[in-house]
Amino acid sequence: MKILKKIICICLVAILAAGLFPGAQTEVYAAGKPVQLVSCKVNSVGSKVTVKAKVAGIQKGMGKKLYLFSVDANVKENAKLAGKPVASANFKKGTVTFSVKYKSSMLCQKFVAAYKKGKKYIAVSGAQYITNPEALASYTGTGVKTTSKKGLQPDWADHTSVKKLRTQHVVLNWSIEEILNKDCGNKEVYKYRGKKYTFDRDRVNWLQDQVRQYIDDGSKVYVILLLGKDAKGQAGKMSYGGGKIFSSIKTTSAAGCRTWEAFMSYMAEKFGNEQHLVSGWILGNEVDSPYDWNYAGGKSLSAYMDDYARAFRIAYNATKSVSSHSKVYISLDYNWNQDVDGGGNSFFSTKNTLDTFYSKLKAQGKICPNIAYHAYSQGLVEPKFWDDSLAGSGVDSTIITMKNISVLTEYVKKKIGKDATIMLAEQAFNSTQGEELQAATYAYAYYISEGNKMIESFIYARDTEPQSDVDQGFYWGLRDINGRERKVYNTFKVIDSKESLDKTKNLLCYTDLSSWTQIPGIKKSTFKNNRSIKNKWPLVQSTSLYVCLADDNWQRETTYVYDGKKHKPAVTVKRNYTGKTVPKKNYSVKYLTDCRSIGVHRIQIKLKGDFRGTIIREFTIAPQNAxxxxxxxxxxxxxxxxxxxxxxxxxxxxxxxxxxxxxxxxxxxxxxxxxxxxxxxxxxxxxxxxxxxxxxxxxxxxxxxxxxxxxxxxxxxxxxxxxxxxxxxxxxxxxxxxxxxxxxxxx
CATH class of the missing domain: 2.60.40.10 (Immunoglobulins)
Known part of the structure; x- marks a missing residue:
């Protein structure tokens, strides 16, 4: 978060009024057009796309046939359409249904209806993307099962703190140009829609190892994708080449759009499986502040969100087509109704950014976006968010911090829907007024997040504070610059344990509360089913284990020949690295199919005790041969x-x-x-x-x-x-x- 900008923001509040930020117009693409595409879904076997259109009226000269086109995401659908239609139907008033043979290129393309005039096709509808890419997913699991919302942005590649602190959510920053990089020693050429893209194989393997380790440590992994403003080569095709640090993803050009598709398709394949699962992808940083953090060439908010929504949609469809529960997030800061440059194109208010973004997204096929929100205290210096004067109780509040975070969650619930989740992806609290107050502020904020069902995780932004923070007067770390553990370190460690409320009650005197149960959603029983701080951690994850069926080798497919009898192979669970057998008391076995017929049969191994997760193993009963x-x-x-x-x-x-x-x-x-x-x-x-x-x-x-x-x-x-x-x-x-x-x- 840009520090100076947020401090300046406070001084500008007096000149702002709620009326300056009207809501963005909805259905912008379909306005005034006689045909509206209302549904676009692919079937579960990936063979057919069904597109439904509503025809309000047929104008003279449009002919008797309505045609459907699939066009690349960067193509403007109000233009004359090139190529051949993928389907046609009788042009009639009411509902028209198109059935299209699915091709993989359609995953990130959009569909547009058109009529024929002479030899040309004229668009007559807005665009729709496939809205259920998860139907194609090969991995349908949810990854690590978490029991709390405690999360951390750890020091680079440091697993020690994550394990010691019992962290259940980890947010990492990845550089796009370090992954999509032809100037590397070990190249991996990836083919996408007829073009070749070069990835750094060593870098990707290292990132996979990092993700796997965090998963084995008991954490869900989320990644912030960042594109440097000076990116070169293929990554440079997606960059606007300006701003201060990072560029937004440029999808207005054919090259930039196709490169982004290829990048996300590749990442989905590499990080969409149980062993290397990235549970969520955050696109950019604080996109409401483009000049500082997500430069897009000085565009108006409408044009900027056209571009960002397109990149978001591509990431959404690419990742969910591989891992059905994968999430994609828009990153926003706390300037809810605060526009720093007063109507310019360098900064936009968070609310107006969110409204415009969702309007653009919804108009081309309704999906559920998620929000990665940064809930720092007002001005970043004072830790006591409960004293934030600009954090009001209504939707017209100037800023939204932990004091009034329910304003955000209620607004999102009404605007987007209850299925949208909010990750508090970056916040930290200063220790300049004492380590006890810092620890108390963290506990207070964490409990607020635990009591709010719309919040999925609370990510503390600093483990060890860097020199760049210290230079600006920010002492946010769980550990200081020399690695010394502050009081907040131990508070973080116990915050989601069975003993949580008892371990932190001594911090109440630093807050405006007399009991933590004054926080909505927090009861004395809130943490009673959580693991004790005395118990072993981390719990062993399913990804750290392998299952032997009968006498088969390590993770080898077991096959029986059909003989009309039931086959229930014995199950043995072992540790990956040591080969040590897991005691049977730590898991239960359930055969999910009849175990008799020709086909694929499944066994569910449900872990318990100090082991966490569920493993599904398959075995095959094959026919006799000729x-x-x-x-x-x-x-x-x-x-x-x-x-x-x-x-x-x-x-x-x-x-x-x-x-x-x-x-x-x-x-x-x-x-x-x-x-x-x-x-x-x-x-x-x-x-x-x-x-x-x-x-x-x-x-x-x-x-x-x-x-x-x-x-x-x-x-x-x-x-x-x-x-x-x-x-x-x-x-x-x-x-x-x-x-x-x-x-x-x-x-």
Whole structure:
């Protein structure tokens, strides 16, 4: 947070009035247009997008057909549309439904309705993005299960404090240009929509290790993505190249927009799984103060939020399409109704920024944004937020601090909805008036957050205070610049324990309270179910464990062959690094499926005691395989026949045949040179492969398969590609067989 700016803000309050900040106009894109897109959703198997439109009226010259386009996010939808439509429907008044074959490029594109005039298509609606990207997610877990809102921005790569302090939420700052960086030693080339992007593999691996360690320490991880104003190379295509420190994400250009899509798609893949899960992404820092923290070229608020909302949407769709519970946040400071430059484009009030942002976002497909709010005390110097004179009790308050944080939460609940969450992502309290007061202020603020259901976490901004803070007179750290623990350090440690209220009652005399239970939502029983400060910490996370099924190796898929019987593999839980077996008292086992039919079966291992989380392991029951007969070859074909038990034929969907002319057979031939034939008929026992080359040797193998539904998506369960039943022969002119008294038959 820009210190000087916030201090100056206090002096400008007298000239501000609530009427200076009218709410942003809603539905700005659809205004005056006869067609409104009202729904845009992808199905769970990722095969179809359904777009619904409401037609208010048809004007003369629009024709009888309504067309649907998918266009890149940076394209202005009020322009003449290039390319070909992805769908069409009869142009009629009322509801019109489009069904579109889904392509991965559509995830971050927007859909626009148009009519045809001559050879041109004219946009006739506003735009809509896919609003349910989570339907595509491969990871549907929520990660670390937390029991409190206690969080910290730790010292860089320091896990020691996080573990000692029993921190349950961690916020990290990551530099985009250090990740998307071609000037590195170990490059990883990532292909996205036909273009190549270069990432620093070593950097990403290191970040994954950091995230994994924090998760194992019992913390959810959130990341602030920051783009330096002087970013170069591919990252530079997203930068506005101005301001003081950081740039907003530039999505107005095709290059900038596509690069941002690629970046977020890559990050979602790397940090959207249980082992390396980033639970939330914060876009930029204090976006209501663009000149200081999120420069966007001096744009008006409306144009600025057009750009920011577009970047937000891309991040939202990219991350949630991989991890369904991933969150994206807008970062805001405490200047609720305070515009520092009085109507200029360097600073905007927080409320006006939020209103305009949400208006832009909602107009192109309603989703639920989250807020990363900075709730420092007024002026940053005085820690006693309960004395903040500019923090009023209504929505017209000049600023919002911990004194009146409920103004923010109630406003967000009404404006956006109760599902929106607010992370208090950065605040700290000065110790210049004594360490006891600093500790008391922290406890007071933390309890306010615990009592407010709209607040998901309270992140303290400093572990060890840096020299830059000290130079400005801010002594915010849990530890001073030399690493000495202040009183607030121990307060932080116990604040969410079972003994919390008892351990902090001696701090009440430094506040305006006589009991912590005077805080709304705080009762004597609030922390009674939390872990005692005496108990072991951190609790062992599910990510620190692996599960063996029966006699399988470490995290190896277990497969049974279908025989009509139940198969319930025994479960053994072990520690990742030591291999030590976890006592059975620390987990329960539940088989979630029938464990009999062909398909994927799941086991739930629920941890308890000093272990935390739930592990889902899968095992497969596969069909019996077919047995190949000898190949019948000609100069350009091979007739393949096989035998299969009658009971197996009744259970399976069909067969898959692979063939190759590679010198090494199936052992060393590249996958691209192995051909696959899929036969969706279990009664068919012969197939002729055509188009072979005379004189070449061909290898053939077969497997049975059954298509089953897994998480709402079809999956083929195969018997397996064995090496013991491979047939091979040369494509050659047929040999006339000797007369045989017995006729060969094929069952």
């Amino acid at each position: 047995m190949l007969n000898d190949l019948v070859m000609t100069s350009n074909s091979a007739t393949v026949s096989w035998n299969v038990p009658k009971k197996t034929k009744e259970q399976i969907t069909g067969y898959m045949i692979q063939y190759t002319d590679g010198e090494g057979g199936f052992y060393s031939t590249p996958e691209k040179d192995i051909h696959l034939i899929k036969i969706k008929n279990s009664n068919k026992l012969k197939y002729t492969i055509k188009g072979l080359t005379k004189g070449k040797r061909y290898f053939v193998r077969i497997t049975t398969y059954k298509t089953v539904m897994v998480d709402g998506k079809p999956k083929d369960i195969i018997a397996g590609w064995g090496y013991d039943d491979i047939k091979y022969d040369y494509a050659t002119d047929p040999v006339v067989p000797e007369p045989d008294t017995e006729e060969d038959t094929l069952e």
